[in-house]
Amino acid sequence: HTHNMHDVGKCRGEHSGIFTCISHKEGLEDLKKSRKILNGSPYLAYPFGDYSDSAIEILKSAGFTMAFTTENDTAKIGVDKYKIPRIYVLGSYDLEKYIEIINRV
Numbered sequence: 001h002t003h004n005m006h007d008v009g010k011c012r013g014e015h016s017g018i019f020t021c022i023s024h025k026e027g028l029e030d031l032k033k034s035r036k037i038l039n040g041s042p043y044l045a046y047p048f049g050d051y052s053d054s055a056i057e058i059l060k061s062a063g064f065t066m067a068f069t070t071e072n073d074t075a076k077i078g079v080d081k082y083k084i085p086r087i088y089v090l091g092s093y094d095l096e097k098y099i100e101i102i103n104r105v
Contacts, residue, residue, distance in 0.1 A: 031062035
């Protein structure tokens, strides 16, 4: 989820993450810290699901190879590997709801 890009209220019109409104340099520094802490993981989940073309370029510069959005959908062959959707599974779901979700996939 990045090292420190969950700073609420800094970007206008976004959910809350600052990834879409920081400089390339700031983003790269943050992501390098994150990768070091995570033993070099090349995968990222966008903070609050916020991303942009510039955020994707920063990810690529930092060596990330895949990133996940908060778009509620299944990942399909050919999807942009920096815009992979996820299926929502909430803690409030019971077993029947979970089975229903899995069966849709």
